[in-house]
Amino acid sequence: MGTGNANKSEIYQFLQSFRECPNIILLSHRKVGKDKRLLDRLAISTSDAIEICKALRVSNYFMGPKADFNAERKKRGEKIWEFKKSLESVVVYIKLQVRLQPKDQAIIISFHEDEFGKENLS
Numbered sequence: 001m002g003t004g005n006a007n008k009s010e011i012y013q014f015l016q017s018f019r020e021c022p023n024i025i026l027l028s029h030r031k032v033g034k035d036k037r038l039l040d041r042l043a044i045s046t047s048d049a050i051e052i053c054k055a056l057r058v059s060n061y062f063m064g065p066k067a068d069f070n071a072e073r074k075k076r077g078e079k080i081w082e083f084k085k086s087l088e089s090v091v092v093y094i095k096l097q098v099r100l101q102p103k104d105q106a107i108i109i110s111f112h113e114d115e116f117g118k119e120n121l122s
Contacts, residue, residue, distance in 0.1 A: 004063035004082070011061045014081055017098050019054045021106035026050065034112040042088055049111050052085065053094060060085050060094075068097065076100050084114055 006014075018024070026035075026046045039049065065079030083094045095110035 004061060006061065006064060006081075008058050010065075011058045011081075014065070014096075014098070015056055015058070018056075018096055018106050021098060022104050024050050024053070024106045024108070026108045026111065035110065038090070038092065038112050042090065044087075049108060052087070052092075053083075053096060053108055053111075056083050056085060056094070062093075080109065 026049055038044070039046075044052070060083040062082040062084045064081035066082075068078050068080055078097055078100055081096050083096065085092050085094060091114040093110060093112055093114040093116065094108065097107050097109060099105040099107065
C-alpha cells in the first residue's frame with residue numbers, strides 16, 4: 001500500500017464507487033502526450049484502460065484523497081485518488097475521480113508511466 005492518508009476501508013469504498021459508475025471516461029486531453037505514448041506502447045485501448053482501473057485493488061493505492069485543483073470540482077468537494085499498477089514491467093501511475101456532478105460519472109485523469117518512483121508494485 002502507498003503513502004497516502006486513507007485507511008483500507010476508505011480505499012475499498014472509493015474503488016467500489018468507481019467500479020459501480022455507469023459512465024467511466026478517460027479524459028480526452030489525456031489521449032495525447034505521455035498517456036497516449038504508454039497506451040500505444042502497451043497496446044492498451046481506452047476500454048482496456050477502464051477495465052484495468054476497475055480491477056485496481058486496495059494494495060495498488062498510492063495517495064489520496066486530495067482536493068481537485070479545478071475550482072468548480074474543488075467547491076463541490078470532489079477528490080482525487082492516486083494508484084500505481086505494474087503492467088508488463090512498467091509501473092503505471094493512475095489518477096481517478098468519482099464526480100458528484102454529473103452524478104454517476106467517474107474519470108481517469110492520468111494513466112501514464114510513473115514519474116515519481118520506480119518501485120515494483122502489483
